[in-house]
Amino acid sequence: MQSGKLDIRITVSTYTSVSDGYGGFNNTIASTNTYWCNFVPISGEISQINGKRTLSTEVTITMRKLTADNINLGDTFVLEGQTEIYRINDKFETDLAFYTQLIATKID
Secondary structure, eight states: OOGGOEEEEOOOOOOEEEEEOOOOOOOOEEEEEEEEEEEEEEEEEEEEEEEEEEEEEEEEEEEEEEHTTTTOTTTTEEEOOOEEEEEEEEEEETOOOEEEEEEEEEOO
């Protein structure tokens, strides 16, 4: 892959536990960083769960290996300038030394 194809900017967020002041914790979303990537939609499927129709969109993003090492499974990301949230489900290295590919689904 050529580095010029990394043309989409994403903001990655992770879930963190924050003290609620009463001895307990609340889970909140904290933006960690922004990265350049190649964003490609793979599939979209309409399914029915408990009588409700849902659209499940699966995407793949390719980014540099060193930046992808900072991202964990379960983290979420948003494309720059959009509001759709995607959850990262799988991560594997396409080119052992340089690039990593992440599989994510859109959260409705």
